[in-house]
Amino acid sequence: MFSSLPLDSFVCQTPHCPDFQQSGRQNITLRRFYGSDKRRLLRCRTCGTTFSETKGTPYWGSKLPPERIDSVVDHLTHGNCFSSTASLTRCHRTTVARIMRQAGVHLQQFHSQHARDLKVTSMQADERHSFVGEKAEQAWDFTVVDPKSKFVIEGQVGARTAELTKVLLIGARKRLATPNNLVLFTDGYLPYQSLFPELFGTSWQPPRQGKRGRFPQKAYRIPRSLAHVRVIKEYSGKRVVGVRTEIAAGTQKRVNQELQSLGYTTPNTSAVERQNATARRMNPHLTRKSLAFARLPFHRVTLAHLVQGVYNWCRTQRGLRQSLIEPIGRKKYLQQTPAMAIGLTSQCWTIRDLLSLPCGAPCRS
Ligand SMILES: [Zn+2]
Known part of the structure; x- marks a missing residue:
């Protein structure tokens, strides 16, 4: 079959x-x-x-055996660059790039279709640096992660600007089941602070003073179920010398409640920072001090989506495992992927499952 x-x-x-x-x-x-x-x-x-x-899948019209396509995707998402993947799978380098483009576009559509109604009460957002072609052409990876299930809710690639931050937060917001019950943990990057009330709060029109003239600008109210915490690192050169946290919106009570449910003692962005390291290990374009950086912006974006899809649906994490009530033989734990932990599926998907599900098709539970 x-x-x-x-x-x-x-x-x-x-x-x-x-x-x-x-x-x-x-x-x-x-x-x-x-x-x-x-x-x-x-x-x-x-x-x-x-x-x-x-x-409607990356296997359509391909003359390569499907096992070879799976193997190319598997090698690429274990951090092998295009040329080493090509020699390991006995394809040409340009064939590897073509498969990567098709699979990356497919998984981008797959994510936008299936990552919906996520029951999430906290998110961590961060950016990691990388570039395309040369160091001057910066392409940052913006990521939003659910700290409980480690699921990557939204990822965007581009210049580190307020516009891309807005696209990221809007994208993350529409995937949530209850966007008005949320604590957002971010680093000290300022656009998060200015965008959070606008995108997550409720707007209202303040009354005008007197009877003439323009109305004042719209203001935003933060409900008690919402909060935004900034975790600001202080640097001396490249070394972090101190970390201070600041509640940019919402109340201390709501933040404490969320910290308790997460099992944290202080606000932090550890889950997204751990994901940064995993993404750098999985994505050859993000490896530091190597020559495997992306040459084309389209390759940079599609490989980032491919890695994100495989990370969410196909790779189990030790930290997410659950003890079985009755051990099956020597198996004591149920290993889970982030998609299983967040409740989107009940099994670990193979790359074949992930790539052979056509767009528009319902999610397999
Ligand atoms: Zn028909």
Whole structure:
């Protein structure tokens, strides 16, 4: 079998069909298997077209065996650069780059479709430095992480500006089930402080003084369920000499309540900083002091999305494991991926599962 996905995981891929990319319509049937790796030829009952199960995935139209595509993605997300991945998987370097682009775009769409209604009460945001082509062309990775499940809620790549911070926070906000019950932990980067009330608070119009003239600018109220904490590092040269925390919005009571539920004694951004190290290990473009930096901005962005998808759905973390009530043989723990810990799925996905689920298809629980 090519993939272990059940039939109701697939959706019609014909644009003029009324059920185009619509899930839960029971319109997909199996015609037959084809090819040496037993791919399924599917049929849509609504429009009558037949299509391959790989349509709309990175495997579609590729002449390479699917195992080779999986292996390329696996090597790339273990921190191998394009040329070493090429020699390990016996492909050409440009083939590696093509697979990376297709898989990266696929996982970007996959994330925007499936990472929704996240039950999160705190987020940590940070930026890590990198560049494209030369040191002057900076491309920062902005990341928002849930400290409980370590799930990367939103990632953006670009120049370190207030505009990109806004895109990041808007993107993270729309993925949350309850965006008005949240504590945000960030570093000392100022745009977070100015954007937090605007994006998460509720706006109101202050009354005008007297009867004439313009109304004053809109103001923002922070509900008691919201707070923003800045963790500011003080540097002497490149060395951190002190850390001070400051509540930029919200109350001390709300922050203390969240710290207690997280098991922290002081506010910190440790989860996102640990994720920075993991991302640097997984993404060859982010390795320090190496020649594997990105040459093209598009490659830089797509590989970042590919790494984020594989990190969230395919890689288990020791810190997330849970003790089994009854041990199965010698197995005492259930190993979990961030996507399992946040409740989006109940199993660790393989790269084949992740890449063979077409866009528009429902998430496998
Ligand atoms: Zn159809």
